[in-house]
Amino acid sequence: MTQLRAPRTYDEAMTRIAGAIGWDEACRLTGRRLRSVRYWAQPSCKTVPSIAQAQSLDAAYIAAGGQGSPFLDAFEFQLGVQVQRQEACTRELLNEIAVASREFGEAMAAAIRVTQSNASPLDVHKAFAEVEQAAGAIDALMRRLSSFLPSFTTDAGKDGGLHQ
Numbered sequence: 001m002t003q004l005r006a007p008r009t010y011d012e013a014m015t016r017i018a019g020a021i022g023w024d025e026a027c028r029l030t031g032r033r034l035r036s037v038r039y040w041a042q043p044s045c046k047t048v049p050s051i052a053q054a055q056s057l058d059a060a061y062i063a064a065g066g067q068g069s070p071f072l073d074a075f076e077f078q079l080g081v082q083v084q085r086q087e088a089c090t091r092e093l094l095n096e097i098a099v100a101s102r103e104f105g106e107a108m109a110a111a112i113r114v115t116q117s118n119a120s121p122l123d124v125h126k127a128f129a130e131v132e133q134a135a136g137a138i139d140a141l142m143r144r145l146s147s148f149l150p151s152f153t154t155d156a157g158k159d160g161g162l163h164q
Contacts, residue, residue, distance in 0.1 A: 020065070
């Protein structure tokens with residue numbers, strides 16, 4: 001027997017529930033017209049049932065003998081994806097911080113060597129190179145940090161959103 005995989009999206013959840021309880025029952029439970037309820041089952045749908053509607057649909061699905069809770073399962077999956085994205089962005093930020101710190105330290109060490117009485121023009125060139133690398137690392141860190149700022153025009157936000 002084939003095991004059903006838990007729905008990963010809300011449209012998959014709605015499709016599964018409608019298959020078990022029927023479209024008319026889904027309309028009755030949610031107080032919505034057939035067109036709206038069927039739209040929830042389309043991948044391009046921009047709206048979802050309210051929490052109360054989703055709970056009613058999940059409960060009816062379970063009462064009809066369905067396994068799992070389709071909307072709850074989809075919510076859990078979507079939340080897991082978001083948490084993983086946030087953790088990945090935080091790990092990348094930590095990496096950028098480590099690189100910038102290392103480069104800054106190397107630049108400062110090279111600049112301090114220039115102040116010594118036996119410093120050569122080569123020491124000055126090395127210091128310039130180290131400072132340039134540190135500046136690049138700081139620029140990369142600034143780009144990463146800016147992706148944590150909320151934006152009203154992109155998906156960027158506290159989770160790091162878009163990456164450079």
